[in-house]
Amino acid sequence: MNKKTIRTGIFAGVLLLTLNAFALTQPLSVTGYARETPPGAPMSAAYLSLHNTGEQLLQLTAVELPGIDGGSVNLHTTGLEDGISRMRPLDKLVIAPGEQLQMTPGGVHLMIHGVRLHAGVSLPLRLLFSDGTSLQVQVPVMGLKAVEKDRHRHHRSAG
Numbered sequence: 001m002n003k004k005t006i007r008t009g010i011f012a013g014v015l016l017l018t019l020n021a022f023a024l025t026q027p028l029s030v031t032g033y034a035r036e037t038p039p040g041a042p043m044s045a046a047y048l049s050l051h052n053t054g055e056q057l058l059q060l061t062a063v064e065l066p067g068i069d070g071g072s073v074n075l076h077t078t079g080l081e082d083g084i085s086r087m088r089p090l091d092k093l094v095i096a097p098g099e100q101l102q103m104t105p106g107g108v109h110l111m112i113h114g115v116r117l118h119a120g121v122s123l124p125l126r127l128l129f130s131d132g133t134s135l136q137v138q139v140p141v142m143g144l145k146a147v148e149k150d151r152h153r154h155h156r157s158a159g
């Protein structure tokens, strides 16, 4: 291999990395947290804020727990049916361009089964979209008391 071939090879490598970075970047800003699993409960929940900063409609179709065997995540919403608060599964979450979708206790949330979440660790989530792309994020697991405190603080600031 002469000098020229080596240089071309390096250039191709850089180009490939750049393309990959583009392919992996979703115009979506994700923040949020998971709640620690309550004692004796079989499941917990996570609440994300999804801000679509791009110009395309994004459809979140599934969420996985990478590296956690036996764990599963379902998209849920909570609503009143005949005056009773009930959760029901959602096929997908549609996030319009510019929209910020906020999951909340009592609203849309991620239901997490098959794994015990402990406060202080971070939980990896892989978001899968209808166009075949995915985005992996990490959210902190918050203790039940911290979650309560945070909710009160929001109440106060909202008046």
Ligand SMILES: [Cu+2]
Pocket (backbone or CB within 6 Å): 076, 077, 087, 109, 110, 111
């Ligand atoms: Cu649920």
